[in-house]
Each structure stands twice: as C-alpha cells, then as structure tokens.
Amino acid sequence: MLYPDGITCIVCGGELDRDTKYGVCERCALPYNTSFCPVCGRHSKLGGYCDRCKGKRDFSFDIARAPFVFGDGIEGVVHALKYGNARWLPKYLAQFMADSYFECGQNADILTFVPLHRKREKKRGYNQAALLSAQLAPLIEKEPLPILTRIKDTKNLARMKRDARLKEIEGAFELLPEADVADKNILLIDDVLTAGATAGECARVLKGGGAKSVFVLTLATSVIRPVLQ
Ligand SMILES: [Zn+2]
Ligand SMILES: [Zn+2]
Structure with a gap:
C-alpha cells in the first residue's frame, strides 16, 4: 500500500x-456510501432509518456521515492509514470527506478529532484522525482544534460485540481543561464508524460540556440492515 x-x-x-x-x-x-440511515449514516441498500435510530435517539451525536462503505477497495486504504504509516493518504482522503461535509449542509464551529491514548499515539507515531482533520481543515476553512483527550488505553474494539464495545469505551475520553464547547456545533473526525461506540462516547462528553450539536464525519462506515417498515 x-x-x-x-x-x-x-x-x-x-x-x-x-x-x-x-x-x-x-x-x-x-464503494461510495450513497444510501444510508439519515441519522447515523451507516449504509444499507435501501437507506431508511436503522434499528438504533428509528423513533429514538440512541447515539449521543446528532448525525454521522461517511463517503465510503467499509469493504473492498477502502479496507486496504484504511489499514495503510492506521497501521502502514501512510501519512500521505489523508491529503487525498480528506477531499472525499469534504464532499460529504458540504453535501450534508452542516456548519461546524469547531473541527476536532477522536484522540488516541498517548501510549498508542507514541507507538504509531501519529493519530490518523488528526491527520485527516489537518487535511480537511483548509478544504472546509476551519482550524482543527484538539478538545478531547483519551484517558483510557482501550483494547481494540474491532472484534468486540456492541455491548462489550460500549463498556470498554465508557469513560475513555475527557474534555481538555482549556476546551470551551458551550453552545458550539462540533465536527468530530474519525477514520471509521462501525457500531458508533467511540464517536458516541466522544459526543456524550462533548454534550456534557455543553456542546450544542455533534456531527461525526468518518472516511468509511459500516453496513447495517434497515428496519422493515
Ligand atoms: Zn442509524
Ligand atoms: Zn486504482
């Protein structure tokens, strides 16, 4: 890669x-994500609300969007971005994310990203979400601002079931002491949204700090089954 x-x-x-x-x-x-749940942005063939967004608010974020469906073609790119030291990729990938941002019609006050635990970031040498934010910033004319910190070195959520993910990620994030999110619309960047546990937990902390809304933008999202009408 x-x-x-x-x-x-x-x-x-x-x-x-x-x-x-x-x-x-x-x-x-x-694999462009052209039909998705209007709330969490996760992909389904027919679009429509997923079982977690139909008639309720299960996520702490307001909406989430992603230009790609996680799978063939994008899986390798995400892997290179996360584990392959491919620091040049965000320059290209951020352009697809900027398209999704503009299509969505949201206007963020603050652009920020999901932080890594300092141990993880030291080992990897970078935070891929921060790199994506840095490249997205000029395209949407915002400055990336770190406002969250990861206080818990969570296990890899990828192979966990949803309940286990939620439990593992709970309490993993804190607002930085200098962060002022009161009444702000936040744009939160991450690489992939799967069960939404990580983005949801970040959003919960941001809302706890008084954020008005949280819009999650990732490069790729997962496939879900839509709720039968
Ligand atoms: Zn949904
Ligand atoms: Zn090619």
Missing part, C-alpha cells in the same frame, strides 16, 4: 490517468 505520493492510484497503485478524481484511478470502483 505504500506507493509514492502523487504518482499512482491510492487504492491499487496503478498508474493514474490525467483526469483522475482525488488520486483514485478509473479502474478502482470505490
């Missing part, structure tokens, strides 16, 4: 044609 910057496709590494969108070649059909 570690191809040189600006020469080859960010997905397959193939040569780029001249009129290429955001560093992706024409042969790579990325």
Whole structure:
C-alpha cells in the first residue's frame, strides 16, 4: 500500500490517468456510501432509518456521515492509514470527506478529532484522525482544534460485540481543561464508524460540556440492515 505520493492510484497503485478524481484511478470502483440511515449514516441498500435510530435517539451525536462503505477497495486504504504509516493518504482522503461535509449542509464551529491514548499515539507515531482533520481543515476553512483527550488505553474494539464495545469505551475520553464547547456545533473526525461506540462516547462528553450539536464525519462506515417498515 505504500506507493509514492502523487504518482499512482491510492487504492491499487496503478498508474493514474490525467483526469483522475482525488488520486483514485478509473479502474478502482470505490464503494461510495450513497444510501444510508439519515441519522447515523451507516449504509444499507435501501437507506431508511436503522434499528438504533428509528423513533429514538440512541447515539449521543446528532448525525454521522461517511463517503465510503467499509469493504473492498477502502479496507486496504484504511489499514495503510492506521497501521502502514501512510501519512500521505489523508491529503487525498480528506477531499472525499469534504464532499460529504458540504453535501450534508452542516456548519461546524469547531473541527476536532477522536484522540488516541498517548501510549498508542507514541507507538504509531501519529493519530490518523488528526491527520485527516489537518487535511480537511483548509478544504472546509476551519482550524482543527484538539478538545478531547483519551484517558483510557482501550483494547481494540474491532472484534468486540456492541455491548462489550460500549463498556470498554465508557469513560475513555475527557474534555481538555482549556476546551470551551458551550453552545458550539462540533465536527468530530474519525477514520471509521462501525457500531458508533467511540464517536458516541466522544459526543456524550462533548454534550456534557455543553456542546450544542455533534456531527461525526468518518472516511468509511459500516453496513447495517434497515428496519422493515
Ligand atoms: Zn486504482
Ligand atoms: Zn442509524
């Protein structure tokens, strides 16, 4: 996945044609998230509310959106971003996220990101959500502002069931002492939204600090089954 910057496709590494969108070649059909739950943004074939958003507010965030569905084509990109030291990827990926931000019509006061625990960040050398925010910032004309800190070094949530994820992530975040989120609309960046446990917990803390709304924007989101009408 570690191809040189600006020469080859960010997905397959193939040569780029001249009129290429955001560093992706024409042969790579990325899984765009075109139908999704109007609240949490998770993908389903028919769109419509998911079982966690239909008739109730299960998430602490107000809405979530992602340009891609997690799966073939984007899985490798996310893996390179998280574990492959591919620090050049956010420059391209942020452009897709900016499109989703504008499509959504939200206007954020503060752009921030899901923090890593300092131990994890030290080991990895960077926080991929912070890199995405830094590249998104000029595209949407905001300054990224760290306002959360991760006080708990949580286990990898990827293989856990939803209840276990929620339990593991509970109490993992705190507002930084200098953060002032009162009455602010927050745009929260992360790489992937799956069960929404991480974004939901961040949003709960932000709302606890008085934030007016929390809009979650990730690169990719998971597939859900829609609720039968
Ligand atoms: Zn390609
Ligand atoms: Zn939903």
